[in-house]
Amino acid sequence: MNLEATFLKSKKRLNLIYKTYRKLEAHFGKQNWWPGETPFEIIVGAILTQQTTWKNVEKAITALKKEGYLNEFALWTLPTDILENIIKVTGFYKVKARRLRNFLYFYREEFNFDMRKMSSLETFTLREKLLNVNGIGKETADSILLYALNKPIFVVDSYTRRFLKRYALIDKDLDYDEMREMFEEALKGESMEETISNYKEMHALMVELGKNFCKTKPLCRDCPLMNECEKVGVYRI
Numbered sequence: 001m002n003l004e005a006t007f008l009k010s011k012k013r014l015n016l017i018y019k020t021y022r023k024l025e026a027h028f029g030k031q032n033w034w035p036g037e038t039p040f041e042i043i044v045g046a047i048l049t050q051q052t053t054w055k056n057v058e059k060a061i062t063a064l065k066k067e068g069y070l071n072e073f074a075l076w077t078l079p080t081d082i083l084e085n086i087i088k089v090t091g092f093y094k095v096k097a098r099r100l101r102n103f104l105y106f107y108r109e110e111f112n113f114d115m116r117k118m119s120s121l122e123t124f125t126l127r128e129k130l131l132n133v134n135g136i137g138k139e140t141a142d143s144i145l146l147y148a149l150n151k152p153i154f155v156v157d158s159y160t161r162r163f164l165k166r167y168a169l170i171d172k173d174l175d176y177d178e179m180r181e182m183f184e185e186a187l188k189g190e191s192m193e194e195t196i197s198n199y200k201e202m203h204a205l206m207v208e209l210g211k212n213f214c215k216t217k218p219l220c221r222d223c224p225l226m227n228e229c230e231k232v233g234v235y236r237i
Contacts, residue, residue, distance in 0.1 A: 013169050017186035020167070020225065021198065024205040027224040031204035034147035036061075039115050041070055042148040046140050047099050052090045060087045072113040076104050099135030106133045115149075123151040138176050146203070152195050154183040155203045159210030166214060168230035 035054075036042035041061065048057045063086045064070040069078055084097045110129065111118040118126065123145060130141040138156075145151035156179045164170045164179060174182070187198040213223035220232045 013182065014186040016167070016169060016228075017183060020163075020228075021187060021202045021205065023224055024209060025201060028205055028208045031201055031208065033200055033204040034143070036147070038070075039119075039148040040072060043103065043144050044070065044075075044100065046143040046147070047103060047136070048087060048090045048096055050096065050099075050140065051092060056090045059089045063089075072104065072107065075100065076108065076113075095135070102134045103136065106130075119149045119151075123153055126151070127153070138180075142180070146196070146199055150196055152184070152192060152199065154180050154187070154199045156180050156183070157203070157206070159206045159214070160203070162210060162214055163206055166218070166229060166231040167225070 034042050034045065035058075036045055044064070045057050045061060048060055061070065064075075067086070069075055069083075069086070075083070080097055080101070083100065084093045087093050087096055087100075090096060106129070107113055107118065121129070126149075127141055127145060130136050130144060131138065136144075142153050142155045145153045146155055156176055160179060160183070164174075169182075170179075183202065184199070187195070187202055189195040189198050209223075209225070213219050213225075218231075220226055220229070223229065223232075226232055
């Protein structure tokens with residue numbers, strides 16, 4: 001494929017992603033993610049949501065709030081066995097307790113529990129630091145950056161990957177950052193505020209699409225993207 005054809009194919013993909021964003025927004029409405037009263041609560045939620053449902057995370061968050069533990073200082077001094085018991089509902093609670101501890105250690109050592117100081121770092125400088133924290137991968141790091149700290153970075157998850165493959169927007173396996181950059185380019189707004197809003201909304205809309213229609217066994221017949229999707233009819237509907 002020559003350079004001109006490659007460029008046109010890439011541009012078509014970006015246009016399709018943006019059109020999909022608007023179509024899903026019209027269908028599902030504004031999502032206003034991520035639920036959380038404070039940046040710290042969002043960070044805790046991003047770590048706890050690994051390999052579980054948000055419903056279970058909400059139960060753990062509510063319990064932490066009720067006991068007065070949902071702040072940096074209280075969580076830092078909380079005995080591990082008590083923390084494990086509170087977050088047990090999220091599954092893999094011993095692993096997640098260690099990951100929360102790892103983040104808290106990083107947050108204290110690097111920023112003295114100062115959210116503004118952490119947020120002041122350039123996006124990818126902070127991302128690199130977060131990725132060095134044991135137990136924080138790219139999806140979790142980017143969730144923290146986008147939702148807790150309002151950084152312009154898109155979050156790729158399993159729903160996003162499934163959408164890209166079924167919608168025939170990729171013809172090979174792209175790595176996480178290649179997919180992230182594709183969405184970022186397609187959804188870039190006229191201002192930083194609009195860009196960040198687009199990234200948040202599209203990520204949330206991908207989750208809604210994946211949970212409601214584009215499941216492992218998809219419900220193509222009722223999907224708002226049925227007329228454009230390359231994989232309609234591949235699975236029983």
